[in-house]
Amino acid sequence: DIQMTQSPSSLSASVGDRVTITCRASQSISIFLNWYQQKPGKAPNLLIYAASTLQSGVPSRFSGSGSGTDFTLTISSLQPEDIATYYCQQSYSTPRTFGQGTKVEIK
Amino acid sequence: EVQLVESGGGLVQPGGSLRLSCAASGFTFGKFAMTWVRQAPGKGLEWVSATSGSGSNTYYADSVKGRFTISRDNSKNTLYLQTDSLRAEDTAVYYCAKDLQQQVIRGPDAFDVWGQGAVVTVSS
Numbered sequence: 155d156i157q158m159t160q161s162p163s164s165l166s167a168s169v170g171d172r173v174t175i176t177c178r179a180s181q182s183i184s185i186f187l188n189w190y191q192q193k194p195g196k197a198p199n200l201l202i203y204a205a206s207t208l209q210s211g212v213p214s215r216f217s218g219s220g221s222g223t224d225f226t227l228t229i230s231s232l233q234p235e236d237i238a239t240y241y242c243q244q245s246y247s248t249p250r251t252f253g254q255g256t257k258v259e260i261k
Numbered sequence: 262e263v264q265l266v267e268s269g270g271g272l273v274q275p276g277g278s279l280r281l282s283c284a285a286s287g288f289t290f291g292k293f294a295m296t297w298v299r300q301a302p303g304k305g306l307e308w309v310s311a312t313s314g315s316g317s318n319t320y321y322a323d324s325v326k327g328r329f330t331i332s333r334d335n336s337k338n339t340l341y342l343q344t345d346s347l348r349a350e351d352t353a354v355y356y357c358a359k360d361l362q363q364q365v366i367r368g369p370d371a372f373d374v375w376g377q378g379a380v381v382t383v384s385s
Contacts, residue, residue, distance in 0.1 A: 155323075185369075186367065186368060186369065186370070188371040188372075190306075190372075192306075197356055197375035197376065197377060197378055198298075198306065198356070198372070198375055199375070200371050200372060200373045203361065203369060203370075203371035203373075204369035204371075207369070209371075209373065241305065241306055243306070243308075243371070243372075245366075245367070245368065245369065245370040245371060246367055247367060248308075248311070248320045248365060249308050249320070249321075249322045249323070250296070250308040250311070251308065252305060252306040252307070252308065253305075254305050255305045255306075
């Protein structure tokens, strides 16, 4: 199985800050990496698929990059509504595996 | 409006069974693969099972293989997850999700629509 490792596990930033979350795969997964946002008590929401394609309706302050084993989710200017846990997930093989999550809080 | 609504969750004793359902609306159900993802209390997301648009191909996590069965009825726009031999560690919120693709492929696939979740509690 492909292991997905996110860092950091949590972060605290101020409104307006640039926030970066990284995800590393245990083997090359090409660009087949997705990012989800999950707010407390809610279902996850797809933000980015295929490493860098923004899902329809997602604000442009979210962006993704990377290929192979190393990927990044960037929030260009953190907003209060971005408080959530973020997960990466690979679609290279089954079982589809998720990272352990990164909790983003406001400082 | 594209929507997924899960049902069938509840409290069950260890060794028991439950059948979860996921009713889909707002899209051509049979044209998309479907997936179950679960989340134990306070934990992260765990992929459980998936099926192709036709239902002819199915996939399972090792943790549920041989105990859970995924199926779908495209005439009823409904996805199912039969959960047998339940264990305490199966306690979780179970989400159904729609795939971007018709097959479970090696490629640009993701879960773009999610249900609200069904709570399964396994306890004596």
